[in-house]
Amino acid sequence: MAPKRTHDGDAPASKGEPEVKKRKGFSVGPANLPDGTYRRKTQKIKNDLIHKAKVKKAYAKIKAQELATAPKKSIYDIVEENDKEIAKHDEKPAEEATTLELHPDRIAMLNEPEPAPAPRPERRQRGDGKQRERRPKPSAFTREMEFAEKRRKEEEERQRQREAKQKEREALLRAKRPDQFGKRRLGRESNALLSRVQRMVGQN
Incomplete structure (x- = not known):
């Protein structure tokens, strides 16, 4: 077989030298991102x-x-x-020679008498020696609880009034029923009407 022809622009690569690869630049992120x-x-x-x-x-x-x-x-x-550095550190001047004698100021301080400790002020007892009573910690829901209590009381009052009205109505109906002879019972009617008026006046 005949050897393959090379392109005109390509130089023939020798067998002894390896091909030099071009270094590619590094990339950050995907290459196909749209502009944005x-x-x-x-x-x-x-x-x-x-x-x-x-x-x-x-x-x-x-x-x-x-x-x-x-x-x-x-x-x-x-x-x-x-x-030289070590020699400098090793040399000690004669003035800095350590002695066991105390400094005169230190001796004077030691000879001074110790001042008497100041008397501690006595704590006065509160009340009769009893512990102070702690005030209860305010609840976080105090206002809500007060509001709920108020609503509950209002609801109970309305319920009581409804029951009172219902009793009056029943009593008035019973009083308006005629007796065995067909006559009206004015005493019972007047008592029912009086209790109704008293309740209405008491509300106002």
Whole structure:
């Protein structure tokens, strides 16, 4: 078979050298986002990452230059400096020599008599020595409970009035019934009417 023809633009790759792949740029988020809030957000994140990477790279470059230009100390110089520091710390001036004698001010303070403790004020007892009664803690629903109690009392009053009216009606109906001879019972009617008037006057 004949070997395959290569395109005019492609260079023939040698067998010994591996092909160099182009590095692709990194992506943040899906590539097919429509233009809008999410796309702008991902682009902003990508730009921030690129900026931080550039700053980091520039800092590393400057730091490497500084370290290269800084004069390096030999190990002998470092050891000599450490020895000098240790010698400075070990030297003690004669004035700072520790003694077991107390300072004169301290001796004077120790010789002074101790002041008498101030008498504690007596706590006066409240009442007859009984514990103070605690006031009950106000409930969080005091107003609601008062309102409910008021409504309950009003409802009981209305119920009592309804029952009183019902009794009067029944008593009036019984009083209006004629006796065995067909005559009206005026005494009973007057008593029923009087109790009704008294209730109406008592309400007002």
